[in-house]
Amino acid sequence: MCRNLHQVAERVEALGQFVMKTRRxxxxxxxxxxxxxxxxxKRRIVSSSQDGKVIVWDSFTTNKEHAVTMxxxxxxxxxxxxxxxAIACGGxxxxxxxxxxxxxxxxxxxxxxxxxxxxxNYLSACSFTNSDMQILTASGDGTCxxxxxxxxxxxxxFHGHGADVLCLxxxxxxxxxxxxxxxxDKKAMVWDMRSGQCVQAFETHESxxxxxxxxxxxxxxxxxxxxxxxxxxxxxxxxxxAIYSKESIIFGASSVDxxxxxxxxxxxxxxxxxxxxxxxxxxxxxxxxxxxxxxxxLRVSPDGTAFCSGSWDxxxxxxx
Amino acid sequence: xxxxxxxxxxxxxAQMPHLRKMERVVVSMQDPDQGVKMRSQRLLVTVIPHAVTxxxxxxxxxxxxxxxxxxxLHLGAVLVLHGYIYPLRDPRSLVLRPDETPYRFxxxxxxxxxxxxxxxxxxxxxxxxxxxxxxxxxxxxxxxCYDRLHKKISHVWDLVLMQAREQLRAAKQRRKGDRLVIxxxxxxxxxxxxxxxxxxxxxxxxxxxxxxxxxxxHMTKSADFYTREIEYCRRALGRTRVKSSVxxxxxxxxxxxxxxxxxxxxxxxxxxxxxxxxxxxWVMNAPTxxxxxxxxxxxxxxxxxxxxxxPMGRAHFMDFLGKEFSGENLSFWExxxxxxxxxxxxxxxxxxxxxxxxxxxxxxxxxxxDSRTMERTLEGLRQPxxxxxxxxxxxxxxxxxxDSYPRFLxxxxxxxxxAEAGILLETKRRVFPFTRRPRxxxxxxxxxxxxxxxxxxxGPAGGDGVA
Numbered sequence: 001m002c003r004n005l006h007q008v009a010e011r012v013e014a015l016g017q018f019v020m021k022t023r024r025x026x027x028x029x030x031x032x033x034x035x036x037x038x039x040x041x042k043r044r045i046v047s048s049s050q051d052g053k054v055i056v057w058d059s060f061t062t063n064k065e066h067a068v069t070m071x072x073x074x075x076x077x078x079x080x081x082x083x084x085x086a087i088a089c090g091g092x093x094x095x096x097x098x099x100x101x102x103x104x105x106x107x108x109x110x111x112x113x114x115x116x117x118x119x120x121n122y123l124s125a126c127s128f129t130n131s132d133m134q135i136l137t138a139s140g141d142g143t144c145x146x147x148x149x150x151x152x153x154x155x156x157x158f159h160g161h162g163a164d165v166l167c168l169x170x171x172x173x174x175x176x177x178x179x180x181x182x183x184x185d186k187k188a189m190v191w192d193m194r195s196g197q198c199v200q201a202f203e204t205h206e207s208x209x210x211x212x213x214x215x216x217x218x219x220x221x222x223x224x225x226x227x228x229x230x231x232x233x234x235x236x237x238x239x240x241x242a243i244y245s246k247e248s249i250i251f252g253a254s255s256v257d258x259x260x261x262x263x264x265x266x267x268x269x270x271x272x273x274x275x276x277x278x279x280x281x282x283x284x285x286x287x288x289x290x291x292x293x294x295x296x297x298l299r300v301s302p303d304g305t306a307f308c309s310g311s312w313d314x315x316x317x318x319x320x
Numbered sequence: 321x322x323x324x325x326x327x328x329x330x331x332x333x334a335q336m337p338h339l340r341k342m343e344r345v346v347v348s349m350q351d352p353d354q355g356v357k358m359r360s361q362r363l364l365v366t367v368i369p370h371a372v373t374x375x376x377x378x379x380x381x382x383x384x385x386x387x388x389x390x391x392x393l394h395l396g397a398v399l400v401l402h403g404y405i406y407p408l409r410d411p412r413s414l415v416l417r418p419d420e421t422p423y424r425f426x427x428x429x430x431x432x433x434x435x436x437x438x439x440x441x442x443x444x445x446x447x448x449x450x451x452x453x454x455x456x457x458x459x460x461x462x463x464x465c466y467d468r469l470h471k472k473i474s475h476v477w478d479l480v481l482m483q484a485r486e487q488l489r490a491a492k493q494r495r496k497g498d499r500l501v502i503x504x505x506x507x508x509x510x511x512x513x514x515x516x517x518x519x520x521x522x523x524x525x526x527x528x529x530x531x532x533x534x535x536x537x538h539m540t541k542s543a544d545f546y547t548r549e550i551e552y553c554r555r556a557l558g559r560t561r562v563k564s565s566v567x568x569x570x571x572x573x574x575x576x577x578x579x580x581x582x583x584x585x586x587x588x589x590x591x592x593x594x595x596x597x598x599x600x601x602w603v604m605n606a607p608t609x610x611x612x613x614x615x616x617x618x619x620x621x622x623x624x625x626x627x628x629x630x631p632m633g634r635a636h637f638m639d640f641l642g643k644e645f646s647g648e649n650l651s652f653w654e655x656x657x658x659x660x661x662x663x664x665x666x667x668x669x670x671x672x673x674x675x676x677x678x679x680x681x682x683x684x685x686x687x688x689x690d691s692r693t694m695e696r697t698l699e700g701l702r703q704p705x706x707x708x709x710x711x712x713x714x715x716x717x718x719x720x721x722x723d724s725y726p727r728f729l730x731x732x733x734x735x736x737x738x739a740e741a742g743i744l745l746e747t748k749r750r751v752f753p754f755t756r757r758p759r760x761x762x763x764x765x766x767x768x769x770x771x772x773x774x775x776x777x778x779g780p781a782g783g784d785g786v787a
Contacts, residue, residue, distance in 0.1 A: 003568065008572065012572060015585070020584075039765065043593075044764065060599070061760075061761050074526070085765060092527060100766075130657065149663070175717060197548075226338075228337070228341070237567040247385050248381075250341040251398075261577075262574060264582075264584060271395075303602075303605070305593060306583075
């Protein structure tokens with residue numbers, strides 16, 4: 001009989017009281033915020049919204065540094081390049097475009113735009129790999145793909161999902177090249193980037209998987225779904241090892257991320273709240289109110305000092 | 321009202337599991353024994369039965385789900401926003417007040433999941449009824465919708481007016497109490513399905529999922545498809561699975577080890593920049609700082625991966641390797657990383673440069689790989705691609721991890737760094753804790769000149785650190 005994580009963690013000390021508050025509110029989007037990503041400098045972020053606007057902020061000072069308007073609406077994916085010199089975004093245009101960031105007032109950011117990925121349906125997620133020169137994308141056409149930014153060449157495609165792919169996350173592994181994706185077919189699939197093959201698949205959710213994120217050690221990943229639960233899947237044991245749910249949580253989880261040590265799991269929900277889970281014990285540590293519409297995106301900062309949430313209420317909040 | 325029977329499979333209704341869950345909650349709230357206390361509510365001269373107060377709703381939810389009143393209030397507010405509970409006094413405002421304000425449960429006929437999507441014809445009839453009943457009863461946005469619908473479905477407008485009149489006539493034959501209730505129910509339904517401008521549309525789901533293009537993804541079940549399926553299953557069967565107990569213990573030890581380094585769990589010294597508005601923490605932990613903090617140096621000892629990920633850790637490790645005359649191993653590994661994540665157009669150049677510098681017989685910085693791996697690598701170099709050096713890179717990585725890394729941790733370099741790194745004192749509390757500190761801006765990475773990394777192509781001799 002397999003034991004689950006919460007049973008094993010009974011002997012672990014419980015966490016103390018958590019007081020997390022909104023420390024910054026970023027206002028400037030005129031419409032629903034759909035996605036955000038942190039820069040490696042731990043303070044800048046890029047965010048995208050329904051009306052096509054993509055904004056780069058220094059969220060510590062709340063200043064806007066760059067803004068570009070995409071030619072499409074519902075920009076559901078955006079990512080910051082590892083160097084901090086470019087951003088990628090896409091959505092209903094079925095493409096992923098890369099914009100180099102420039103401070104030159106005479107240059108129009110849109111002029112240097114590079115069209116990299118082409119899918120046959122909306123772009124749901126994108127992420128740079130370890131460099132500015134490769135992008136991984138997920139799409140409503142049911143596939144993921146790896147692209148060479150310079151040439152726009154398709155390096156590898158990943159087929160296997162039976163429906164829209166909604167999210168992806170790259171593994172923090174030391175040697176391999178793998179990533180995990182989640183989709184409307186309720187499956188989370190782990191892929192080998194080199195061969196394009198699916199390595200492992202997990203199917204225990206009861207509805208669309210909106211978000212997947214690796215545990216910091218890389219041995220597991222968490223998923224958030226429309227079935228109002230978050231789950232933890234272990235890659236070495238090849239099974240689900242924890243469920244994070246509560247009877248009073250009815251709405252789907254749209255976005256999840258771990259704190260630096262993996263002890264906390266932050267999840268944003270469609271009922272406008274953010275729930276903080278104790279990953280080991282399975283209990284809900286805290287519930288955060290503040291957003292006035294559904295939370296659509298949530299990421300912990302690169303050094304773990306805060307996390308940022310974006311919402312359909314047009315704002316982003318940084319919590320610590 | 322006409323419900324839509326022919327709903328396509330995979331329709332939005334199936335994609336809204338939260339509706340079904342809300343309905344279950346609302347049904348149990350109306351349970352005669354365990355549900356919320358019901359009472360009759362007097363509205364002017366009419367008595368409405370089966371009403372509940374906002375306070376009772378909140379308390380019932382708090383008790384049933386064992387949550388705080390704040391959370392229960394939020395949950396109740398969400399039920400009201402979706403039209404499952406409606407206020408009797410101020411029916412246009414779908415807000416839950418935790419006091420004596422009376423509310424009623426929406427009839428299942430008008431539940432969102434029953435009648436979704438709302439039909440335009442029905443909306444036209446509803447607006448026509450309001451218009452006929454009392455001139456000027458339509459609010460601004462309703463008037464606009466009414467005019468728009470009139471233009472759009474003008475060919476069936478006679479039907480609309482006829483239905484409207486018929487429904488009004490039937491309503492007159494009911495008791496005043498029932499008539500009021502049905503009017504409230506209908507109004508709530510339309511407030512949810514056709515919200516006034518400015519009010520959030522709770523039924524908006526975003527771009528449609530599961531559309532037809534995705535179904536085309538289903539690969540044609542050719543022989544190739546089945547071969548891959550068989551291969552996948554074979555691999556899955558043969559995969560070594562680690563015992564759950566081992567995996568679970570691993571989480572405990574990882575969280576335990578990294579807990580003190582997690583700012584959100586254990587705080588960070590001198591202060592969390594987001595809370596104190598002071599960026600001292602970032603300054604002290606900058607990628608290239610003269611004196612790394614003790615916590616940072618400790619992390620280099622957690623795993624080889626952590627050491628390499630920190631540019632400063634990596635630089636110190638490079639120094640150490642230099643002293644052991646094995647610096648070329650790290651340089652080789654870095655060159656392989658550059659190849660793997662580099663631009664496609666650069667692949668042949670990079671492969672050649674790596675070969676010349678690290679693998680060719682008599683190369684300047686020859687790396688010691690076992691003969692079998694060397695043979696396979698050289699074979700693969702005939703048709704260079706970005707993964708051609710994977711085997712060699714892995715071999716060298718494991719060599720460093722198993723051999724050089726443990727020695728580094730025991731070395732004087734590392735021990736010295738650990739000892740030097742001071743433990744910080746928390747900044748003394750300011751006399752005036754409410755003074756706002758100016759938040760210092762920092763230069764955007766996009767402004768800084770791109771750091772020049774030593775590449776295999778430029779081939780400097782000697783172990784130098786990463787920029």
